[in-house]
Structures are given as C-alpha cells and as structure tokens.
Amino acid sequence: MNTNKFLVGGIIGGIAYFLLGWLVYGMLLMDFMTNNAGTATGVMKTESEMVWWALIVGNLLSGLALSYVLNKAGVSGAAAGASVGAVFGLLVCAAFDFTMFGTSNIYTMNAMLVDIAASTVMTAVVGGIVGWYLGMGKKAS
Amino acid sequence: MNTNKFFVGGIIGGVTNFLLGWLVWGMLLMNFMKEHTSEVGKAAMRSDENMIWWALIVANLLLGFLLSYILNKSGATSAGAGASTAAVVGLLMSATINCFNYAFMDMGDTTAMAVDIAASTVVSAIVGGVIGWYLGMGKKAA
Numbered sequence: 453m454n455t456n457k458f459l460v461g462g463i464i465g466g467i468a469y470f471l472l473g474w475l476v477y478g479m480l481l482m483d484f485m486t487n488n489a490g491t492a493t494g495v496m497k498t499e500s501e502m503v504w505w506a507l508i509v510g511n512l513l514s515g516l517a518l519s520y521v522l523n524k525a526g527v528s529g530a531a532a533g534a535s536v537g538a539v540f541g542l543l544v545c546a547a548f549d550f551t552m553f554g555t556s557n558i559y560t561m562n563a564m565l566v567d568i569a570a571s572t573v574m575t576a577v578v579g580g581i582v583g584w585y586l587g588m589g590k591k592a593s
Numbered sequence: 594m595n596t597n598k599f600f601v602g603g604i605i606g607g608v609t610n611f612l613l614g615w616l617v618w619g620m621l622l623m624n625f626m627k628e629h630t631s632e633v634g635k636a637a638m639r640s641d642e643n644m645i646w647w648a649l650i651v652a653n654l655l656l657g658f659l660l661s662y663i664l665n666k667s668g669a670t671s672a673g674a675g676a677s678t679a680a681v682v683g684l685l686m687s688a689t690i691n692c693f694n695y696a697f698m699d700m701g702d703t704t705a706m707a708v709d710i711a712a713s714t715v716v717s718a719i720v721g722g723v724i725g726w727y728l729g730m731g732k733k734a735a
Binding site: 490492493494495496497501502503504506507509510513514516517520521524525526536539540543544546547548549550551553554555556557558 | 633634636637638639644645646647648649651652653655656658659662663666667678681682685686688689690692693695696697698699700
C-alpha cells in the first residue's frame, strides 16, 4: 500500500466528511434527529459543550479508515471509490446504530434508519472523492 | 469477489464477534466501563431485561460482514493478513466512533474511550484472523 496516498487520501476524506457532516447532520437533519431522540435525557451535549478537538479528530480518523479500505481494495477511480465507500458506510453505520439501539434509549428506530441512509450516501460521496484522488497518479503515469 | 466466501466469512465473523463481545464487554470490562460512565450515560443504557437482542445480533453480523467484505476486497487469505488488516480497521473505526460520542454525548470519560479503542482493536484483529483463516482454506486445498 502507498503510504503517501493513504495519508493524503485520508486527510482529503476527513475534510470532506467534516463539511458533509456539517451540511447533513448540522443543518438538513438537525430538527428531524431532535424530534426522533429516544427517552434518555441530558445525553446530548449543547453546542457550547461540544468537544471540537474530538469532532475534528473523529472526522480525520473516519477519512483515514475509508482511505485505508479503498487503498487495500485497490480502488483507483471515483465510481469504484463510491461503490466501496457506500458498502463500507452502510455496514459501519448500521453495525454501530443497531448496537446503540439495542443497548440504549438514545434514539428511535426512525432516527436510526435515517442515520444509516444518510451515512451510506455521505460515505459514497467521500469514497468517490478519495477514489478519484487515488486514481489521479495512475492516470498520469 | 467470491460471494459465497463473503457471506460465510461474514457469518463466521459475526458469531466470533458476538462471543468475544460478550466475553470482553459483557464480562471482563463490565465493571470498569460502569465506573467510567457518567450518570446520564448510565440512565440512557437499557437494563438487561430491556435490551433488544435482535438488534445486537444484527449489529454483530453486520460487523462480521464488514470485515469479511474488506478482507475479501483486500485479498487476505491467511489468519495473519486478516488479523493485521482488521486490527487497523478496528482501531480506526472504534477511535472514530469514540471521538464522535465524546464530542456530542455526555456518556463516558477519556479513560473509557481509550480502553474501548484498545479492546475493539484486539477483538477486530481476532475476528479478522478467523475470517482470514477461513478465506485461505479453499486456496490451500486447491
């Protein structure tokens, strides 16, 4: 695996995740997720309590995870990146959401299903961007 | 990608993940995690009798399918290759999820977060090793 491609692809993916996450979860789905929260109260932090370093590190790590998988799968194009990214996003998000749904009262099933759909689309888009980057060198050579 | 290998590998991985999860989080780390969970976090968790078991079973199978998909795509055909790839995936995924939870939710402290990431990495490596071993079986026989 090309370490340089992995790291740069991961940073590009992390930035794309951050911007898309802000758009999708911070704006488009904000009210829906609030209205479909579970019975647990006081769990979610307010905007002033949010831990920004953890949010930034989390986005970079998700970019690196996706870049690692795309590199390992030998992806070198936007379409291949998007399709592998969609499967990766679907399985990661669904596995985590079903675990949280089974063990906690943080959100309803509606919120879980919408989160899985949104995450799949987001990861497909980010996978397309990272895949496009990974293919750049190959086209040039 | 061999669809049959993917599905069987995913089911083997899901069952292994379920058993290891029960051992690691359900027994070994149970008290430690409780000590490092906030009061609102404890209140948010379902009691044993209110747990939704079908969701937990589905989640474990999905994790098995995730690792099987990645190992099939990466061409892993041995326990060693499966374990090393899955360890990196487990580390990055768990660290991502823990960072997001810490950023948005008042559930636990950074000690619980670090231990959860370490445990997830080890469990993923073992599950990846089992799937990788299975994926290599056919190739050795051929």
